Amino acid sequence: MKIVVCVKQVPDSAAKMTVENGQVSWGEAPLVINPWDEYAVEAALVQKEAHGGDVIAVSLGGESAKEALKHALAMGCSEAVLISDPALAGADSQAVAKALAAAIRKIGDVDLVTFGRQAIDGDMGVTAAQTARILGWPALTLVSRISQLDSSSRTIQVERSVEDGRQVVQGKLPAVISVVKDFGEPRYPSFMGIRKASRANIPTWGLGDLGLAAPVSVVSWPKVENPPAREIKTEIIAGSSAQEIAEQLADKLLAEKVL
Amino acid sequence: MSNKILVFIDQKNGKANQASWEALGAGLMLAGKLGGGVTALALGSGSQQVAAEALHYGADEALYCDDATLADYRAEPYASLVSSLARGAEAVLFPTTTAGREVAAMAAVDLDTGVMPDVTALEVEGGQIVATRPVYAGKLIAKTVCSAKPVMITTRIRAFAKPTADASRSGSPRAVAPAVSEADITTRVTGYTGSAGGVSLNDAAVIVSGGRGVSNNPKLSPPAGLDEKQAEIWRAQQGFRLVGDLASVLGGAVGASRAAVDAGYIPYEHQVGQTGKVVSPDLYIAAGISGAIQHQAGMRTSKVIVAINKDPEAPIFKMARFGVVGDLYEILPALTEALRKRLGK
Ligand SMILES: Cc1cc2nc3c(=O)[nH]c(=O)nc-3n(C[C@H](O)[C@H](O)[C@H](O)COP(=O)(O)OP(=O)(O)OC[C@H]3O[C@@H](n4cnc5c(N)ncnc54)[C@H](O)[C@@H]3O)c2cc1C
Ligand SMILES: Nc1ncnc2c1ncn2[C@@H]1O[C@H](COP(=O)(O)O)[C@@H](O)[C@H]1O
Numbered sequence: 289m290k291i292v293v294c295v296k297q298v299p300d301s302a303a304k305m306t307v308e309n310g311q312v313s314w315g316e317a318p319l320v321i322n323p324w325d326e327y328a329v330e331a332a333l334v335q336k337e338a339h340g341g342d343v344i345a346v347s348l349g350g351e352s353a354k355e356a357l358k359h360a361l362a363m364g365c366s367e368a369v370l371i372s373d374p375a376l377a378g379a380d381s382q383a384v385a386k387a388l389a390a391a392i393r394k395i396g397d398v399d400l401v402t403f404g405r406q407a408i409d410g411d412m413g414v415t416a417a418q419t420a421r422i423l424g425w426p427a428l429t430l431v432s433r434i435s436q437l438d439s440s441s442r443t444i445q446v447e448r449s450v451e452d453g454r455q456v457v458q459g460k461l462p463a464v465i466s467v468v469k470d471f472g473e474p475r476y477p478s479f480m481g482i483r484k485a486s487r488a489n490i491p492t493w494g495l496g497d498l499g500l501a502a503p504v505s506v507v508s509w510p511k512v513e514n515p516p517a518r519e520i521k522t523e524i525i526a527g528s529s530a531q532e533i534a535e536q537l538a539d540k541l542l543a544e545k546v547l
Numbered sequence: 548m549s550n551k552i553l554v555f556i557d558q559k560n561g562k563a564n565q566a567s568w569e570a571l572g573a574g575l576m577l578a579g580k581l582g583g584g585v586t587a588l589a590l591g592s593g594s595q596q597v598a599a600e601a602l603h604y605g606a607d608e609a610l611y612c613d614d615a616t617l618a619d620y621r622a623e624p625y626a627s628l629v630s631s632l633a634r635g636a637e638a639v640l641f642p643t644t645t646a647g648r649e650v651a652a653m654a655a656v657d658l659d660t661g662v663m664p665d666v667t668a669l670e671v672e673g674g675q676i677v678a679t680r681p682v683y684a685g686k687l688i689a690k691t692v693c694s695a696k697p698v699m700i701t702t703r704i705r706a707f708a709k710p711t712a713d714a715s716r717s718g719s720p721r722a723v724a725p726a727v728s729e730a731d732i733t734t735r736v737t738g739y740t741g742s743a744g745g746v747s748l749n750d751a752a753v754i755v756s757g758g759r760g761v762s763n764n765p766k767l768s769p770p771a772g773l774d775e776k777q778a779e780i781w782r783a784q785q786g787f788r789l790v791g792d793l794a795s796v797l798g799g800a801v802g803a804s805r806a807a808v809d810a811g812y813i814p815y816e817h818q819v820g821q822t823g824k825v826v827s828p829d830l831y832i833a834a835g836i837s838g839a840i841q842h843q844a845g846m847r848t849s850k851v852i853v854a855i856n857k858d859p860e861a862p863i864f865k866m867a868r869f870g871v872v873g874d875l876y877e878i879l880p881a882l883t884e885a886l887r888k889r890l891g892k
Contacts (some may be wrong), residue, residue, distance in 0.1 A: 301821050301841050305686040312687065322823055344797040380661055381652075402853045408821060410682055412652050414662055416654035421656040429621050429649055445737065449562070449816075450645045456738035463733075463786065469822065497809070506695040507661035515681070518847075530580065532872055534881035535723045536734075538889055539855070539870060546829040546851045547797060547890065 289341030289439060292334040292392055292420070293365065295325040295350050297356035298409040307512050324404030325362070326474035328465040332402045333364045334474070335437060339398075342366040344392050348376065348384055354490050361485035362477030369395075375496040381410075383503035385418035390498035392423065399439060402531035403466040405430060406457040416466035425461035432470035437461075533535045548610060549581035551637040553697070555629060555651075556601055557644045559620070561593025565750060566642035568604050569707040572845050573700075575605050575638045576707075580671040581637055586610060588632060589720075590617045590625055598720030601751055603712040619736040620644040626653035627726040633658060636697040638676060643701040651699035661693035667706040676700070684844030689694050704749050706826050726730040748817065753799030753847075756819055757875075758842075759806040760835020760856065761786025764876045776811075780786040783812035789879040790834060796887050802826065803844075804836045815853045822846035834875040838863025855879065 297307065303317030321329075331399035331526035332343045347353045348371040371387050378385070392398050400421075406413035415525030428446050432454065436445040442461040448456045449468050477485070495502060527533040527542070543547055554574040557564040567867055574585045584607035591613065598609035609630065616624050629650055633639045639654065641647030643665045650839040655662040668679035676698060678691045682812045684735055748754060763785035769778040787801070802819040803812065821844040831849035836842060839853070846852070847866060854867035855878050864870045872876050886892075 299683070301684075301844075302839075303683075303686075304840070305683045306831070307687060341665070378591040382655060382659075382661065385656070408684060410740070411684065412662075412664055413648055414655075414664055417649045417652040417655050417657070417861060418662075421653040423778075427649065427653070428734070430645060448645075451749070452559075453741040455736060456740075457621075457734050458736040458737050459635060505692045507663060507691060509680070509682075509689040509691045511690040512682070513690070515688050515847075518866075519891060520690065520866060521855040521865055522867050522870050524864075524872060530873065530881040531885075533873065533878060537869060537871065538885035541830065541851070541853070542889060543850050544830075544868070547886070 289336060289339040289345045290395070290398050291332045291335055291341065292395060292398050293305050293325070293328050293343060293360060294388055294401065294403050294415070295329065295347050295356050295360050296322045296404070296407045297353040298322045298407055299407055307514050311510055311514070319352055319355065320334050321359040322404050322407045323528070324406060324408070327469060327471050328402040328404045329360050329363050329365065330474035331431070331465070331467045331471055332400070335400060335434065337437060341435065344369065344395055346370070346371065346388065347386055348544060357490055358485040358488065359477060361488050362481035363475055364481055365447055368488065368490045370492045371518065372492050375495055378508065379503065379504060379506035380505040381412050381414050381503045382418055385498060386503045387423055387495070387498060388419050389422040390500050391425070391493060393490055394493070396496060399461050400437070400444070401462070401464045403464065405466050407467050418463055420464035423464065424448065426463045427465040428457055428459055428463055430468050431465045432468050548638040550578070550586040551581055552585045553633050553636050553639045554585060555585050555589045555639065555641040555644050555647060556589040556597055556605065556702055557646050557670035558589050558591065561596045563589070563597045563600060564642055565709065566644060566646050566702070566704040568709040570640045570703070571604050571606060572701045572710045573702045573707040575710060576754070577638060577669060579680065581674070584608065585821035590628065591620060592618050592729065594792060595720055599717070600712070601650065602718050602720070603714050603716055605710045609718070610723045611720050612723050612725055614725040614726070614727050616732065617713070619767065621732060621736060622649045623732050623734060624658065624725060624727050626650045628652040628723070630657035632698050632723065632743040638698050638700055641699070641701040643703050647701045651701050657697045658697065660695040660697060661752060662699040663691050664691060665703045666700055667703045669700070684745045684825065685846060685847055693795065704890040724786060742816070743865055746798065747799045748819065748824045748826055749801055751828050753794070753797040754802045754826055754828045754873060755790050755797070755799055755832045755834065756802030756804065756818070756836060757790040757807055757813070757834050758788050758836030759810065759892065760875055762810070763835065766782065780811055782797045783807070786835070786875065789883070790878065793879055793883045793886070794892050795830065795832070796890065797868070797882050799828070804842050833863050834879055836863055837861045838866065869875045
C-alpha cells in the first residue's frame with residue numbers, strides 16, 4: 289500500500305485572529321498541523337498497519353510548513369514532502385488541488401490519499417473533492433470508517449457521515465478520502481517518532497519539479513476584515529430562587545421575539 | 548441553459564433539504580441584480596416533484612433528472628450533470644450541505660472556475676459578485692471574488708431568507724438526460740443507516756447546549772456498581788436530560804461543547820465549535836459551558852445568547868445577552884417550566 293496524506297499548517301485554533309492594515313495576524317499563537325489533518329494521518333497509519341506499505345505526508349506551504357510535516361512524521365509517517373514555490377502564494381483551492389494532484393502523480397503508484405475534512409484557516413472543505421476530480425479518482429469524503437480495503441480486488445468500502453446518517457459507499461482504488469472525527473482519536477507522536485522526525489530530511493518540490501506551469505488562481509479575497517463588533521450588553525438575571533430567575537428570563541426571551 | 552443563475556436543489560426521495568430554498572432565494576436576488584432568470588435543478592429519485600416545488604418558490608425554470616445513475620446521491624455523476632448544464636451561466640448556487648459543497652467543488656474543476664463555499668452574504672458590485680465568507684471559524688470575514696465564470700457558490704444554512712412559496716406559480720419541470728453513464732462512475736452506494744433523527748443542529752432556530760458542567764451535580768447518587776467514569780457519564784446523562792427537556796419545549800436541538808463530547812457524555816454530532824458544527828440559531832442557550840474560543844467560534848453569530856454557569860468569571864458571559872450565575876441543575880428545570888407555561892405546551 290502506498291498512501292499519501294495531505295496536511296496543512298494553520299494558526300492554532302486558540303489563536304486570536306486580527307486584521308491590521310489588511311494584514312492577517314494570529315499574534316503569538318503557534319502554527320500547528322491542521323487539527324482535522326491529524327485524523328487523516330491516523331486513518332493513513334491504520335491502513336498502513338493493516339496492509340503494510342508506506343505513508344507519505346505532503347504539505348503545500350512555506351518553509352515553516354515543514355513543522356506540520358514533522359508532526360506527521362512523528363506520528364509515524366515514513367516520508368514527507370513539502371511543495372513550495374513563490375508562484376503559489378495566494379493560490380486558490382483549485383490551484384492547491386492541482387499542485388497536490390501533480391505531487392501525488394510524481395510520487396507514483398499511490399493507492400489511497402487521505403485528507404482532513406477542512407482546513408481551519410480558510411474553512412473551505414473542498415480540496416479533497418477537487419484533488420480527486422483532477423486525478424479522476426473516486427472522492428469519498430467525510431469518512432468515519434474504512435470497512436474494507438482490498439488491494440488485490442482494488443476496492444475500498446467506507447462509511448460516510450452525512451447529514452441524516454451514514455452512507456456506505458464502495459469505490460475503486462486508487463481513491464481519495466477525507467476523514468472526520470468519528471474515525472477515532474489520532475495518536476500522539478511517540479518519543480522515538482519525535483526524534484526521528486527531528487532528523488528527517490524533507491525535500492522541497494517547486495512547480496518545476498512537478499512539471500506544472502503556475503496554476504492560475506481565479507478566486508481571491510481582496511479584503512479580509514474583523515467581523516463587525518457586536519454590541520453586547522450582558523444582563524445578569526438574579527433573584528432569590530431559581531423559579532424567580534427563570535420567570536424573569538422567560539419573559540425577557542419572549543420579549544426578544546426569538547421564540 | 549439560457550438563464551444566468553443555476554441553483555442546485557439538494558433533495559432526497561422527493562424531499563428538499565430546506566436550505567436549498569435559501570440558496571434559491573439567494574439566486575433570485577442575484578438574478579434581480581444581474582438580469583436574467585433562475586433555473587433550478589433537482590436530481591435523483593423524486594426530483595420531478597421537487598423541481599415542481601422550485602417553481603412555487605420562484606424559479607423561472609426547473610430541471611430534473613430521475614435517471615437510475617442518480618438515484619442515490621453520488622458526487623461524480625451529480626457534478627458531471629451540474630457542470631454540463633452550468634456552461635454559460637454567471638453563477639451556480641448550492642446550499643452548504645454535504646452534497647452541495649462537494650458537487651460545487653468538483654463542478655468548479657470541470658469548468659476550470661472557482662468555488663466559494665459557505666458564504667453568508669452576496670452583493671453585486673460593478674457587475675461582479677462579491678461573497679462574504681467567514682474564515683478562521685468566523686474570527687475574520689473575507690470578501691471573496693472570482694474572476695472566472697460560472698462561479699460556484701454554496702450558501703451557509705440560515706444565512707439567506709427562504710422565499711415564500713406560491714402554489715399558483717407553476718409550470719412544468721423539464722427532464723434532462725444524465726451526463727455520464729454507469730460505466731464511467733467509480734463509486735457505488737451499498738447501504739445506508741439513518742440517524743436517530745430529531746431536530747438537526749444545522750438548521751435549528753433554537754439550540755440548547757451542555758458542557759462539562761452537566762455532570763457536576765454531587766447531590767445525585769449514581770446506581771451502585773458503577774466505576775468513577777461510568778458514574779460521571781451517568782451524572783452527565785441526567786444533566787443532558789434537563790438540556791433536552793428545555794430543547795424539546797422550545798422545539799430546538801441539543802448541542803454540546805467538545806469537553807462534553809470528549810468525555811463521552813454525548814455523541815460528536817452534537818458538538819458545536821471550530822471542530823464541530825458552526826451554528827447560527829435565533830436563540831443559543833449554553834449551560835455549563837465555559838465559552839472557550841473554539842466553542843465561541845461555532846456559535847458567536849447566534850442572535851441571542853443565554854449563559855447559565857456557576858462561575859461568574861466564565862468567558863461565555865462576555866458574549867451573552869442574558870446571563871444567569873447559578874447551578875444548571877436548578878435553573879434549567881425552572882426555565883423549562885416557566886417557558887412551558889408561557890408557550891402553552
Ligand atoms: C484544536 C481544538 C479544537 C477545539 N474545538 C472545539 C469545538 O469545536 N467546540 C468546543 O466546544 N470546544 C472545542 N475545543 C475545546 C475548548 O478549548 C474547550 O476545552 C471546551 O470548549 C471546554 O468545554 P466546556 O466549556 O464544556 O468545559 P469547561 O471549560 O470545563 O467548562 C465547564 C463549565 O461548566 C461550569 N459548571 C460546572 N458545573 C456547573 C453547574 N452545575 N451548573 C452550571 N455551570 C457549571 C463551570 O463553571 C465551567 O465554566 C477545541 C480545542 C482544541 C485544542
Ligand atoms: N496547502 C495544503 N497542503 C496540504 N494539504 C492541504 C492544503 N490545503 C488543504 N489541504 C488538505 O485539504 C483538506 C481540506 O482543506 P480545505 O479545502 O482548504 O478546507 C485539509 O484538511 C488538508 O488535508
